[in-house]
Amino acid sequence: MAKRKVITTARPAAAKVIGDVLRNHRSLNGILRTTLLSLPENERGLCQLLCYGVIRWHPQLQSIADQLLPKPLKNKDSDLHALLLCGLYQLRAMRLPEHAALSETVNGCIALGKPWAKGLINASLRNYQRNQSSIDNKALDNDVATYAHPSWLIHQVKQDWPEKWQQILEANNVQPPMFLRVNQQQQSRQEYLNQLAQNNLPASTVDFSPEALLLDTPCDVYLLPGFRTGAASIQDAAAQQVASILKIEPQQRILDACAAPGGKTCHILETEPSNEVIALDIDPERLTQIKQNIDRLGLHATLKAADAGDTDSWWDGKKFDRILIDAPCSGSGVIRRHPDIKILRRPSDIESLVNKQQQLLEKLWPLLKTNGLLVYTTCSVIQLENEHQIMDFLTKHTEAEELHLSPAPASRRIAGYQRLPGDNTLDGFYYACLRHRQA
Numbered sequence: 001m002a003k004r005k006v007i008t009t010a011r012p013a014a015a016k017v018i019g020d021v022l023r024n025h026r027s028l029n030g031i032l033r034t035t036l037l038s039l040p041e042n043e044r045g046l047c048q049l050l051c052y053g054v055i056r057w058h059p060q061l062q063s064i065a066d067q068l069l070p071k072p073l074k075n076k077d078s079d080l081h082a083l084l085l086c087g088l089y090q091l092r093a094m095r096l097p098e099h100a101a102l103s104e105t106v107n108g109c110i111a112l113g114k115p116w117a118k119g120l121i122n123a124s125l126r127n128y129q130r131n132q133s134s135i136d137n138k139a140l141d142n143d144v145a146t147y148a149h150p151s152w153l154i155h156q157v158k159q160d161w162p163e164k165w166q167q168i169l170e171a172n173n174v175q176p177p178m179f180l181r182v183n184q185q186q187q188s189r190q191e192y193l194n195q196l197a198q199n200n201l202p203a204s205t206v207d208f209s210p211e212a213l214l215l216d217t218p219c220d221v222y223l224l225p226g227f228r229t230g231a232a233s234i235q236d237a238a239a240q241q242v243a244s245i246l247k248i249e250p251q252q253r254i255l256d257a258c259a260a261p262g263g264k265t266c267h268i269l270e271t272e273p274s275n276e277v278i279a280l281d282i283d284p285e286r287l288t289q290i291k292q293n294i295d296r297l298g299l300h301a302t303l304k305a306a307d308a309g310d311t312d313s314w315w316d317g318k319k320f321d322r323i324l325i326d327a328p329c330s331g332s333g334v335i336r337r338h339p340d341i342k343i344l345r346r347p348s349d350i351e352s353l354v355n356k357q358q359q360l361l362e363k364l365w366p367l368l369k370t371n372g373l374l375v376y377t378t379c380s381v382i383q384l385e386n387e388h389q390i391m392d393f394l395t396k397h398t399e400a401e402e403l404h405l406s407p408a409p410a411s412r413r414i415a416g417y418q419r420l421p422g423d424n425t426l427d428g429f430y431y432a433c434l435r436h437r438q439a
């Protein structure tokens with residue numbers, strides 16, 4: 001049997017990853033992590049940029065590729081197809097010397113074990129170089145290619161945000177900034193800001209979240225001072241707003257029902273480390289990520305792999321002062337961080353997610369003490385998952401009262417608060433805080 005060639009350069013490695021996401025619907029983060037480890041260090045940055053860039057702009061690049069190829073490539077050549085998209089992305093969006101970008105991309109065919117395709121990839125990319133403006137005009141004559149989103153999602157966003165749909169779609173295509181959460185148990189935000197400056201990592205404070213810092217330029221987490229010993233974590237400032245909405249006090253029993261990878265669990269504990277926090281997640285593998293995070297930060301929580309809605313399987317009968325449902329959702333507010341959402345999500349997912357969210361609200365609400373708070377959040381901009389979900393719940397539960405938050409964490413909606421992606425450079429997020437009043 002022919003020995004498989006090890007890929008050691010960025011372009012063919014990226015083509016393999018992208019081909020796998022497009023063809024087999026695998027999640028980008030998972031495969032990219034393993035691929036990067038297999039590459040020499042100096043190839044990793046380019047590989048990552050290509051993977052994110054091509055997946056982010058896929059509908060646009062695809063529309064251009066359709067004009068260049070004499071006939072579609074076979075399924076088994078999805079890696080070659082992805083290599084062509086990598087070539088187009090470099091020519092359109094990256095400041096690389098064009099001849100090098102082109103020849104290195106064409107050479108990627110050899111690393112993929114398909115030298116016969118060199119002529120085809122070379123001819124397609126050269127054709128694009130020669131005729132870019134006429135090809136672009138033809139390829140980008142529709143919303144799917146222009147905004148680089150699937151048509152069902154464009155339709156949904158237009159319907160929910162008729163005046164802001166373009167702004168939302170454009171924000172989804174922007175490379176996101178890197179926010180940090182300073183561990184307030186170790187030092188103040190100002191002290192950490194000074195440490196970052198001493199390490200040539202300039203950053204600034206963020207108004208909405210008391211522990212948040214925005215780095216001027218994203219960097220490797222291990223360059224952050226004290227990262228290994230829990231000085232700071234990576235978390236968008238929109239997600240950091242959740243801890244203040246929970247109004248955490250000492251001596252509370254708190255349920256984080258959908259907790260992995262544990263960003264909010266850790267923030268809750270950093271605020272009051274002595275509280276009893278129970279963190280659940282349905283996915284045991286993702287639960288191990290919470291463990292790694294709380295260990296790094298030197299915190300403690302009870303972790304359980306369970307379906308939060310199946311309360312018989314995990315609940316000990318003692319009610320909670322606070323419940324956080326950071327619900328499984330479409331992720332339509334964080335597409336800038338996870339562009340593969342545009343490829344992996346299906347329109348039919350929305351209805352099943354809305355049902356899941358409703359079940360979690362119904363099953364967990366009775367576990368809240370009188371006067372306790374349940375905070376419901378999603379990283380979605382789809383109203384069925386957000387304000388309609390909460391309106392529906394409030395209509396059914398007269399013992400539930402929605403709290404008007406001051407300061408408002410985002411724009412007020414008929415129920416709850418919505419931040420759209422890119423508002424103040426933050427992720428898209430929805431927040432609602434419900435109090436259990438005397439029945």
Ligand SMILES: C[S@@+](CC[C@H](N)C(=O)[O-])C[C@H]1O[C@@H](n2cnc3c(N)ncnc32)[C@H](O)[C@@H]1O
Nearest residue numbers: 258259260261262263264281282307308326328
């Ligand atoms: C938006 S993520 C949570 C992010 C997390 N709160 C954080 O801040 O890092 C949603 C999580 O809900 C989990 N999940 C989905 N359905 C669930 C269920 N029925 N019970 C518990 N967890 C569930 C998923 O595995 C996923 O990890």
